[in-house]
Amino acid sequence: MTDTVRHVAHSMVLAAILSAMVVAAESPSSAARQAADQVLAFLAGADPDARAIALDRVRHGLGGEWFTRAVADKLPALEPETQVVLLLALADRGDPAAVPAARGALDASKEAAVRAAALRLVGRLGGSAEAATLVTSLAAADPERAAARRGLVEISGAGAAEAVRSAAAGGTPAARAVVIDVLAERRDRGSLPILVKAAVDDDAAVRQAAMRALARFGGAAEVPAMVDSLLKATGDERKNAELAITAVCATGRDASNSVAALVDRYAAAGDEAQRALLPALARVGGPQVMAIVDAMVVDPAKRSQGLDALSKWPDATVKDRLLDLLAAATDDKERELLLGALIRIAPLPDNKLNDGQKLELLTRTMALCRRNEDRARILQRANAIRTIETFRFVAPYLDDPALAEAACRSVVELAHHQKLRDAHKAEFAKALDQVLGITKNEELIERATRYKAGQTWDRRKKG
Numbered sequence: 001m002t003d004t005v006r007h008v009a010h011s012m013v014l015a016a017i018l019s020a021m022v023v024a025a026e027s028p029s030s031a032a033r034q035a036a037d038q039v040l041a042f043l044a045g046a047d048p049d050a051r052a053i054a055l056d057r058v059r060h061g062l063g064g065e066w067f068t069r070a071v072a073d074k075l076p077a078l079e080p081e082t083q084v085v086l087l088l089a090l091a092d093r094g095d096p097a098a099v100p101a102a103r104g105a106l107d108a109s110k111e112a113a114v115r116a117a118a119l120r121l122v123g124r125l126g127g128s129a130e131a132a133t134l135v136t137s138l139a140a141a142d143p144e145r146a147a148a149r150r151g152l153v154e155i156s157g158a159g160a161a162e163a164v165r166s167a168a169a170g171g172t173p174a175a176r177a178v179v180i181d182v183l184a185e186r187r188d189r190g191s192l193p194i195l196v197k198a199a200v201d202d203d204a205a206v207r208q209a210a211m212r213a214l215a216r217f218g219g220a221a222e223v224p225a226m227v228d229s230l231l232k233a234t235g236d237e238r239k240n241a242e243l244a245i246t247a248v249c250a251t252g253r254d255a256s257n258s259v260a261a262l263v264d265r266y267a268a269a270g271d272e273a274q275r276a277l278l279p280a281l282a283r284v285g286g287p288q289v290m291a292i293v294d295a296m297v298v299d300p301a302k303r304s305q306g307l308d309a310l311s312k313w314p315d316a317t318v319k320d321r322l323l324d325l326l327a328a329a330t331d332d333k334e335r336e337l338l339l340g341a342l343i344r345i346a347p348l349p350d351n352k353l354n355d356g357q358k359l360e361l362l363t364r365t366m367a368l369c370r371r372n373e374d375r376a377r378i379l380q381r382a383n384a385i386r387t388i389e390t391f392r393f394v395a396p397y398l399d400d401p402a403l404a405e406a407a408c409r410s411v412v413e414l415a416h417h418q419k420l421r422d423a424h425k426a427e428f429a430k431a432l433d434q435v436l437g438i439t440k441n442e443e444l445i446e447r448a449t450r451y452k453a454g455q456t457w458d459r460r461k462k463g
Helices: 003-026 030-044 048-060 065-073 080-093 096-108 112-125 128-137 144-154 160-169 173-186 189-198 204-217 220-232 235-251 255-268 271-284 287-297 303-311 316-328 332-345 355-368 372-382 388-399 404-415 418-423 425-438 442-452
Strands: none
Touching: 030 048, 030 065, 030 080, 048 080, 065 080, 065 096, 080 096, 080 112, 096 112, 096 128, 112 128, 112 144, 128 144, 128 160, 144 173, 160 173, 160 189, 173 189, 173 204, 189 204, 189 220, 204 220, 204 235, 220 235, 220 255, 220 271, 235 255, 235 271, 255 271, 255 287, 271 287, 271 303, 287 303, 287 316, 303 316, 303 332, 316 332, 316 355, 332 355, 332 372, 355 372, 355 388, 372 388, 372 404, 388 404, 388 418, 388 425, 404 418, 404 425, 404 442, 418 425, 425 442
Protein backbone atom coordinates (compact mmCIF):
# COMPACT_ATOMS: atom_id res chain seq x y z
CA MET A 1 0.00 0.00 0.00
CA THR A 2 1.42 3.38 -0.96
CA ASP A 3 1.68 6.17 1.57
CA THR A 4 -1.14 8.07 -0.16
CA VAL A 5 -3.49 5.10 -0.18
CA ARG A 6 -2.65 4.29 3.43
CA HIS A 7 -3.33 7.90 4.46
CA VAL A 8 -6.72 7.83 2.70
CA ALA A 9 -7.62 4.54 4.40
CA HIS A 10 -6.66 5.91 7.79
CA SER A 11 -8.69 9.05 7.14
CA MET A 12 -11.76 6.95 6.33
CA VAL A 13 -11.36 4.98 9.54
CA LEU A 14 -10.88 8.20 11.46
CA ALA A 15 -14.13 9.55 10.00
CA ALA A 16 -15.93 6.44 11.20
CA ILE A 17 -14.47 6.89 14.67
CA LEU A 18 -15.53 10.53 14.76
CA SER A 19 -19.09 9.58 13.82
CA ALA A 20 -19.28 7.36 16.89
CA MET A 21 -17.99 9.96 19.32
CA VAL A 22 -21.31 11.56 20.28
CA VAL A 23 -22.92 8.21 20.95
CA ALA A 24 -19.89 7.04 22.90
CA ALA A 25 -20.02 10.01 25.23
CA GLU A 26 -23.42 8.77 26.49
CA SER A 27 -23.00 5.01 26.55
CA PRO A 28 -20.91 2.31 24.83
CA SER A 29 -23.19 1.52 21.95
CA SER A 30 -22.24 -1.08 19.38
CA ALA A 31 -20.95 1.69 17.10
CA ALA A 32 -18.83 3.09 19.90
CA ARG A 33 -17.51 -0.36 20.74
CA GLN A 34 -16.58 -0.85 17.10
CA ALA A 35 -14.76 2.49 17.04
CA ALA A 36 -12.96 1.59 20.26
CA ASP A 37 -11.89 -1.75 18.83
CA GLN A 38 -10.42 0.04 15.83
CA VAL A 39 -8.48 2.42 18.08
CA LEU A 40 -7.12 -0.52 20.08
CA ALA A 41 -6.14 -2.33 16.89
CA PHE A 42 -4.30 0.74 15.66
CA LEU A 43 -2.45 1.01 18.98
CA ALA A 44 -1.29 -2.61 18.82
CA GLY A 45 -0.40 -2.48 15.14
CA ALA A 46 2.95 -1.74 13.55
CA ASP A 47 1.83 1.20 11.40
CA PRO A 48 3.07 4.48 13.01
CA ASP A 49 0.50 6.60 11.15
CA ALA A 50 -2.35 4.46 12.44
CA ARG A 51 -0.92 4.58 15.94
CA ALA A 52 -0.75 8.39 15.80
CA ILE A 53 -4.44 8.49 14.87
CA ALA A 54 -5.28 6.15 17.73
CA LEU A 55 -3.31 8.21 20.26
CA ASP A 56 -5.11 11.34 19.12
CA ARG A 57 -8.44 9.58 19.68
CA VAL A 58 -7.32 8.52 23.15
CA ARG A 59 -6.56 12.13 23.98
CA HIS A 60 -9.48 13.89 22.34
CA GLY A 61 -11.88 11.38 20.81
CA LEU A 62 -14.16 8.80 22.33
CA GLY A 63 -15.56 9.88 25.68
CA GLY A 64 -16.41 7.93 28.76
CA GLU A 65 -14.70 6.09 31.55
CA TRP A 66 -15.47 2.78 29.85
CA PHE A 67 -13.19 3.74 26.95
CA THR A 68 -10.41 4.85 29.31
CA ARG A 69 -10.54 1.46 31.01
CA ALA A 70 -10.68 -0.40 27.69
CA VAL A 71 -7.52 1.34 26.49
CA ALA A 72 -5.75 1.03 29.83
CA ASP A 73 -6.49 -2.71 30.01
CA LYS A 74 -4.46 -3.20 26.81
CA LEU A 75 -1.37 -1.55 28.27
CA PRO A 76 0.45 -4.70 29.53
CA ALA A 77 0.24 -6.37 26.09
CA LEU A 78 1.93 -3.50 24.25
CA GLU A 79 5.62 -3.00 23.51
CA PRO A 80 7.43 -0.70 25.98
CA GLU A 81 7.76 2.09 23.42
CA THR A 82 4.03 2.01 22.79
CA GLN A 83 3.29 1.82 26.52
CA VAL A 84 5.19 5.07 27.00
CA VAL A 85 3.27 7.06 24.39
CA LEU A 86 -0.05 5.56 25.48
CA LEU A 87 0.54 6.44 29.14
CA LEU A 88 1.31 10.01 28.13
CA ALA A 89 -1.82 10.11 25.96
CA LEU A 90 -3.93 8.82 28.84
CA ALA A 91 -2.42 11.48 31.08
CA ASP A 92 -3.48 14.13 28.55
CA ARG A 93 -6.95 12.56 28.43
CA GLY A 94 -7.35 13.54 32.07
CA ASP A 95 -9.49 10.62 33.27
CA PRO A 96 -8.44 9.27 36.70
CA ALA A 97 -9.80 5.87 35.65
CA ALA A 98 -6.37 5.33 34.03
CA VAL A 99 -4.51 5.58 37.35
CA PRO A 100 -4.80 1.86 38.29
CA ALA A 101 -3.23 0.86 34.97
CA ALA A 102 -0.36 3.27 35.57
CA ARG A 103 0.17 1.81 39.04
CA GLY A 104 0.20 -1.63 37.44
CA ALA A 105 2.87 -0.49 34.97
CA LEU A 106 4.99 0.74 37.87
CA ASP A 107 4.70 -2.65 39.57
CA ALA A 108 5.31 -4.73 36.46
CA SER A 109 7.73 -2.86 34.21
CA LYS A 110 11.49 -2.70 34.55
CA GLU A 111 11.75 -0.16 31.71
CA ALA A 112 12.75 3.25 33.09
CA ALA A 113 10.92 5.11 30.31
CA VAL A 114 7.68 3.22 30.99
CA ARG A 115 7.95 3.82 34.72
CA ALA A 116 8.64 7.52 34.16
CA ALA A 117 5.57 7.84 31.92
CA ALA A 118 3.47 6.05 34.52
CA LEU A 119 4.72 8.46 37.19
CA ARG A 120 3.80 11.43 35.03
CA LEU A 121 0.26 10.02 34.71
CA VAL A 122 -0.26 9.36 38.41
CA GLY A 123 1.15 12.78 39.19
CA ARG A 124 -1.28 14.48 36.88
CA LEU A 125 -4.37 12.42 37.70
CA GLY A 126 -3.79 10.79 41.10
CA GLY A 127 -4.61 11.70 44.68
CA SER A 128 -3.13 11.19 48.12
CA ALA A 129 -2.25 7.51 47.60
CA GLU A 130 -0.24 8.36 44.50
CA ALA A 131 1.65 11.12 46.33
CA ALA A 132 3.27 8.43 48.48
CA THR A 133 4.26 6.50 45.35
CA LEU A 134 5.81 9.61 43.86
CA VAL A 135 7.78 10.35 47.01
CA THR A 136 9.16 6.80 47.04
CA SER A 137 10.23 7.20 43.41
CA LEU A 138 12.35 10.24 44.28
CA ALA A 139 15.00 7.70 45.32
CA ALA A 140 15.16 6.28 41.77
CA ALA A 141 17.47 7.42 38.99
CA ASP A 142 16.36 9.74 36.21
CA PRO A 143 14.11 9.79 34.23
CA GLU A 144 11.94 8.27 36.99
CA ARG A 145 13.16 10.70 39.62
CA ALA A 146 12.48 13.74 37.41
CA ALA A 147 9.03 12.41 36.52
CA ALA A 148 8.22 11.79 40.20
CA ARG A 149 9.29 15.31 41.14
CA ARG A 150 7.23 16.80 38.30
CA GLY A 151 4.30 14.66 39.40
CA LEU A 152 4.51 15.97 42.96
CA VAL A 153 4.39 19.51 41.63
CA GLU A 154 1.31 18.78 39.50
CA ILE A 155 -0.67 16.39 41.68
CA SER A 156 -3.99 17.88 42.74
CA GLY A 157 -6.41 15.03 43.48
CA ALA A 158 -8.25 14.51 46.75
CA GLY A 159 -5.91 14.79 49.72
CA ALA A 160 -2.86 15.32 47.51
CA ALA A 161 -1.74 18.64 49.03
CA GLU A 162 -1.87 17.21 52.53
CA ALA A 163 0.05 14.10 51.43
CA VAL A 164 2.83 16.21 49.89
CA ARG A 165 3.07 18.28 53.07
CA SER A 166 3.30 15.12 55.16
CA ALA A 167 6.15 13.88 52.98
CA ALA A 168 8.00 17.14 53.61
CA ALA A 169 7.64 16.66 57.35
CA GLY A 170 8.95 13.09 57.53
CA GLY A 171 11.34 10.68 55.83
CA THR A 172 15.03 10.96 55.05
CA PRO A 173 16.59 14.44 55.00
CA ALA A 174 17.45 14.12 51.30
CA ALA A 175 13.86 13.26 50.35
CA ARG A 176 12.46 15.97 52.62
CA ALA A 177 14.66 18.59 50.98
CA VAL A 178 13.38 17.63 47.53
CA VAL A 179 9.75 17.65 48.67
CA ILE A 180 10.22 21.05 50.32
CA ASP A 181 11.47 22.38 46.98
CA VAL A 182 8.30 20.91 45.47
CA LEU A 183 6.20 22.80 48.02
CA ALA A 184 7.97 25.97 46.94
CA GLU A 185 7.15 25.30 43.30
CA ARG A 186 3.54 24.57 44.24
CA ARG A 187 3.53 27.89 46.18
CA ASP A 188 1.67 26.03 48.89
CA ARG A 189 0.99 28.60 51.61
CA GLY A 190 -0.68 25.89 53.66
CA SER A 191 2.77 24.39 54.15
CA LEU A 192 4.18 27.44 55.97
CA PRO A 193 4.12 25.80 59.45
CA ILE A 194 6.13 22.89 58.04
CA LEU A 195 8.58 25.26 56.36
CA VAL A 196 9.06 27.28 59.54
CA LYS A 197 9.99 24.12 61.43
CA ALA A 198 12.22 22.89 58.61
CA ALA A 199 14.09 26.21 58.50
CA VAL A 200 15.77 25.33 61.81
CA ASP A 201 16.17 21.60 61.15
CA ASP A 202 19.40 19.87 62.15
CA ASP A 203 20.05 18.95 58.50
CA ALA A 204 21.58 21.73 56.38
CA ALA A 205 19.95 20.57 53.12
CA VAL A 206 16.50 20.65 54.75
CA ARG A 207 17.16 24.11 56.20
CA GLN A 208 18.30 25.48 52.88
CA ALA A 209 15.32 24.04 51.00
CA ALA A 210 12.98 25.58 53.57
CA MET A 211 14.67 28.96 53.23
CA ARG A 212 14.36 28.80 49.44
CA ALA A 213 10.64 28.13 49.83
CA LEU A 214 10.15 30.88 52.41
CA ALA A 215 11.98 33.31 50.13
CA ARG A 216 9.23 32.73 47.55
CA PHE A 217 6.14 33.20 49.69
CA GLY A 218 7.09 33.81 53.30
CA GLY A 219 6.06 36.94 55.17
CA ALA A 220 6.54 38.83 58.40
CA ALA A 221 5.30 35.91 60.52
CA GLU A 222 8.06 33.69 59.12
CA VAL A 223 10.93 36.18 59.53
CA PRO A 224 11.82 35.10 63.11
CA ALA A 225 12.30 31.49 61.99
CA MET A 226 14.33 32.68 59.00
CA VAL A 227 16.55 34.68 61.35
CA ASP A 228 17.04 31.61 63.53
CA SER A 229 18.00 29.66 60.42
CA LEU A 230 20.55 32.29 59.44
CA LEU A 231 22.08 32.25 62.92
CA LYS A 232 22.39 28.47 62.73
CA ALA A 233 24.15 28.62 59.34
CA THR A 234 27.75 29.21 58.28
CA GLY A 235 29.57 29.90 55.01
CA ASP A 236 27.54 29.76 51.81
CA GLU A 237 24.44 28.65 53.70
CA ARG A 238 24.53 31.87 55.72
CA LYS A 239 24.97 33.96 52.55
CA ASN A 240 21.99 32.22 50.96
CA ALA A 241 19.96 32.75 54.14
CA GLU A 242 20.75 36.47 53.95
CA LEU A 243 19.46 36.54 50.38
CA ALA A 244 16.29 34.67 51.35
CA ILE A 245 15.53 37.16 54.13
CA THR A 246 16.28 40.01 51.75
CA ALA A 247 13.77 38.62 49.25
CA VAL A 248 11.00 38.46 51.87
CA CYS A 249 11.76 41.94 53.20
CA ALA A 250 12.25 43.61 49.82
CA THR A 251 9.70 41.99 47.53
CA GLY A 252 7.52 39.76 49.72
CA ARG A 253 3.77 40.04 50.08
CA ASP A 254 4.17 41.81 53.44
CA ALA A 255 7.48 43.59 52.89
CA SER A 256 7.15 46.56 55.27
CA ASN A 257 6.05 44.37 58.19
CA SER A 258 8.79 41.87 57.34
CA VAL A 259 11.40 44.64 57.60
CA ALA A 260 9.95 45.68 60.95
CA ALA A 261 10.12 42.07 62.17
CA LEU A 262 13.76 41.81 61.09
CA VAL A 263 14.69 45.10 62.79
CA ASP A 264 12.94 43.96 65.99
CA ARG A 265 14.89 40.70 66.02
CA TYR A 266 18.13 42.61 65.43
CA ALA A 267 17.40 45.05 68.28
CA ALA A 268 16.69 42.17 70.69
CA ALA A 269 19.79 40.15 69.71
CA GLY A 270 23.14 40.01 71.43
CA ASP A 271 26.33 41.43 69.92
CA GLU A 272 27.36 38.23 68.13
CA ALA A 273 23.91 37.69 66.64
CA GLN A 274 23.74 41.35 65.59
CA ARG A 275 27.02 41.00 63.71
CA ALA A 276 25.59 37.98 61.91
CA LEU A 277 22.33 39.75 61.08
CA LEU A 278 23.81 43.05 59.96
CA PRO A 279 24.62 41.97 56.37
CA ALA A 280 21.00 40.87 55.88
CA LEU A 281 19.78 44.19 57.28
CA ALA A 282 22.12 46.06 54.94
CA ARG A 283 20.89 44.15 51.89
CA VAL A 284 17.32 45.14 52.82
CA GLY A 285 18.16 48.83 53.29
CA GLY A 286 15.57 51.49 54.03
CA PRO A 287 15.29 54.30 56.62
CA GLN A 288 15.03 52.04 59.68
CA VAL A 289 18.22 50.23 58.79
CA MET A 290 20.00 53.43 57.78
CA ALA A 291 19.43 54.85 61.27
CA ILE A 292 21.16 51.79 62.72
CA VAL A 293 24.07 52.01 60.29
CA ASP A 294 24.57 55.78 60.71
CA ALA A 295 24.94 55.29 64.46
CA MET A 296 27.55 52.59 63.86
CA VAL A 297 29.61 54.67 61.44
CA VAL A 298 30.19 57.41 64.06
CA ASP A 299 31.02 54.86 66.76
CA PRO A 300 34.77 54.02 66.56
CA ALA A 301 34.13 50.55 67.98
CA LYS A 302 31.53 49.74 65.32
CA ARG A 303 32.63 51.91 62.41
CA SER A 304 34.06 49.04 60.34
CA GLN A 305 30.77 47.12 60.67
CA GLY A 306 28.79 50.18 59.64
CA LEU A 307 30.96 50.84 56.59
CA ASP A 308 30.73 47.21 55.56
CA ALA A 309 26.93 47.47 55.82
CA LEU A 310 26.93 50.57 53.60
CA SER A 311 28.97 48.64 51.03
CA LYS A 312 26.15 46.08 50.78
CA TRP A 313 23.34 48.61 50.37
CA PRO A 314 20.79 47.51 47.74
CA ASP A 315 20.32 50.81 45.89
CA ALA A 316 21.78 54.23 45.16
CA THR A 317 20.02 56.07 48.00
CA VAL A 318 23.27 55.73 49.91
CA LYS A 319 25.42 57.48 47.27
CA ASP A 320 25.83 60.85 49.03
CA ARG A 321 26.93 59.19 52.27
CA LEU A 322 29.45 57.11 50.38
CA LEU A 323 30.82 60.11 48.49
CA ASP A 324 31.20 62.18 51.66
CA LEU A 325 32.85 59.33 53.52
CA LEU A 326 35.19 58.58 50.62
CA ALA A 327 36.25 62.21 50.29
CA ALA A 328 37.16 62.29 53.99
CA ALA A 329 38.69 58.80 54.24
CA THR A 330 42.37 58.50 55.15
CA ASP A 331 42.49 54.74 55.67
CA ASP A 332 43.31 52.82 52.48
CA LYS A 333 41.05 49.88 53.39
CA GLU A 334 38.14 52.22 54.03
CA ARG A 335 38.75 53.98 50.71
CA GLU A 336 38.78 50.68 48.84
CA LEU A 337 35.56 49.53 50.49
CA LEU A 338 33.71 52.80 49.85
CA LEU A 339 34.98 53.10 46.30
CA GLY A 340 33.92 49.56 45.51
CA ALA A 341 30.43 50.31 46.86
CA LEU A 342 30.09 53.41 44.66
CA ILE A 343 31.26 51.54 41.58
CA ARG A 344 28.72 48.80 42.28
CA ILE A 345 25.64 50.92 42.94
CA ALA A 346 26.06 53.58 40.27
CA PRO A 347 24.65 51.63 37.30
CA LEU A 348 22.16 49.48 39.24
CA PRO A 349 18.79 49.14 37.43
CA ASP A 350 16.83 50.09 40.56
CA ASN A 351 15.05 53.24 39.29
CA LYS A 352 16.61 55.36 42.04
CA LEU A 353 18.71 57.25 39.47
CA ASN A 354 18.10 58.02 35.81
CA ASP A 355 20.81 57.30 33.23
CA GLY A 356 22.24 60.80 33.44
CA GLN A 357 22.50 60.63 37.23
CA LYS A 358 24.13 57.19 37.05
CA LEU A 359 26.78 58.46 34.66
CA GLU A 360 27.35 61.57 36.77
CA LEU A 361 27.93 59.35 39.81
CA LEU A 362 30.44 57.21 37.90
CA THR A 363 32.20 60.37 36.68
CA ARG A 364 32.47 61.76 40.20
CA THR A 365 33.70 58.39 41.45
CA MET A 366 36.31 58.26 38.68
CA ALA A 367 37.69 61.58 39.90
CA LEU A 368 38.19 60.10 43.37
CA CYS A 369 40.13 57.07 42.11
CA ARG A 370 43.84 56.80 42.80
CA ARG A 371 44.50 53.41 41.20
CA ASN A 372 44.13 52.32 37.59
CA GLU A 373 42.53 49.05 38.65
CA ASP A 374 39.64 51.05 40.17
CA ARG A 375 39.38 53.22 37.07
CA ALA A 376 39.22 50.05 34.96
CA ARG A 377 36.36 48.72 37.11
CA ILE A 378 34.44 51.94 36.53
CA LEU A 379 34.93 51.70 32.77
CA GLN A 380 33.69 48.12 32.76
CA ARG A 381 30.63 48.96 34.90
CA ALA A 382 29.80 51.94 32.71
CA ASN A 383 28.49 49.83 29.84
CA ALA A 384 25.38 49.04 31.89
CA ILE A 385 24.32 52.67 31.20
CA ARG A 386 23.36 52.41 27.55
CA THR A 387 23.57 56.01 26.33
CA ILE A 388 25.73 57.92 23.86
CA GLU A 389 26.95 60.04 26.77
CA THR A 390 28.34 56.90 28.39
CA PHE A 391 30.09 55.98 25.15
CA ARG A 392 31.63 59.46 25.01
CA PHE A 393 32.77 59.05 28.62
CA VAL A 394 34.45 55.71 27.88
CA ALA A 395 35.90 56.20 24.38
CA PRO A 396 38.72 58.67 25.31
CA TYR A 397 40.24 56.02 27.57
CA LEU A 398 41.08 54.00 24.46
CA ASP A 399 44.07 56.35 24.22
CA ASP A 400 45.31 55.46 27.72
CA PRO A 401 47.52 52.33 27.55
CA ALA A 402 46.77 51.45 31.18
CA LEU A 403 43.01 51.54 30.66
CA ALA A 404 42.62 50.80 26.97
CA GLU A 405 41.59 47.15 27.37
CA ALA A 406 38.84 48.00 29.86
CA ALA A 407 37.66 50.75 27.52
CA CYS A 408 37.67 48.27 24.62
CA ARG A 409 35.32 45.97 26.50
CA SER A 410 32.85 48.74 27.28
CA VAL A 411 32.93 50.25 23.80
CA VAL A 412 32.20 46.84 22.28
CA GLU A 413 29.44 46.11 24.80
CA LEU A 414 27.78 49.47 24.09
CA ALA A 415 28.10 48.79 20.35
CA HIS A 416 26.18 45.56 20.89
CA HIS A 417 23.00 47.65 21.21
CA GLN A 418 22.13 48.24 17.58
CA LYS A 419 19.79 51.21 18.01
CA LEU A 420 22.44 53.10 19.95
CA ARG A 421 25.14 52.13 17.46
CA ASP A 422 23.09 52.94 14.36
CA ALA A 423 22.11 56.35 15.70
CA HIS A 424 25.80 57.30 16.01
CA LYS A 425 27.49 55.28 13.27
CA ALA A 426 30.48 57.52 12.65
CA GLU A 427 31.48 57.74 16.31
CA PHE A 428 31.14 54.02 16.84
CA ALA A 429 32.99 53.17 13.62
CA LYS A 430 35.98 55.26 14.70
CA ALA A 431 36.05 53.75 18.18
CA LEU A 432 35.65 50.19 16.87
CA ASP A 433 38.61 50.75 14.55
CA GLN A 434 40.61 51.75 17.61
CA VAL A 435 39.46 48.62 19.44
CA LEU A 436 40.62 46.44 16.55
CA GLY A 437 44.04 48.08 16.73
CA ILE A 438 44.35 47.59 20.50
CA THR A 439 42.83 44.38 21.79
CA LYS A 440 44.17 40.86 21.38
CA ASN A 441 40.97 39.33 22.75
CA GLU A 442 39.51 37.12 20.00
CA GLU A 443 35.91 37.58 21.10
CA LEU A 444 36.22 41.36 21.22
CA ILE A 445 37.85 41.35 17.78
CA GLU A 446 35.01 39.24 16.34
CA ARG A 447 32.34 41.43 17.91
CA ALA A 448 33.96 44.73 16.92
CA THR A 449 34.36 43.48 13.33
CA ARG A 450 30.71 42.43 13.11
CA TYR A 451 29.35 45.60 14.69
CA LYS A 452 31.48 47.80 12.42
CA ALA A 453 29.96 45.95 9.44
CA GLY A 454 26.43 46.50 10.77
CA GLN A 455 26.01 42.88 11.75
CA THR A 456 24.72 41.27 14.94
CA TRP A 457 26.44 38.91 17.37
CA ASP A 458 24.69 36.11 19.21
CA ARG A 459 25.55 36.32 22.90
CA ARG A 460 24.31 32.73 23.39
CA LYS A 461 27.29 31.43 21.43
CA LYS A 462 29.70 32.61 24.09
CA GLY A 463 31.81 29.77 25.47
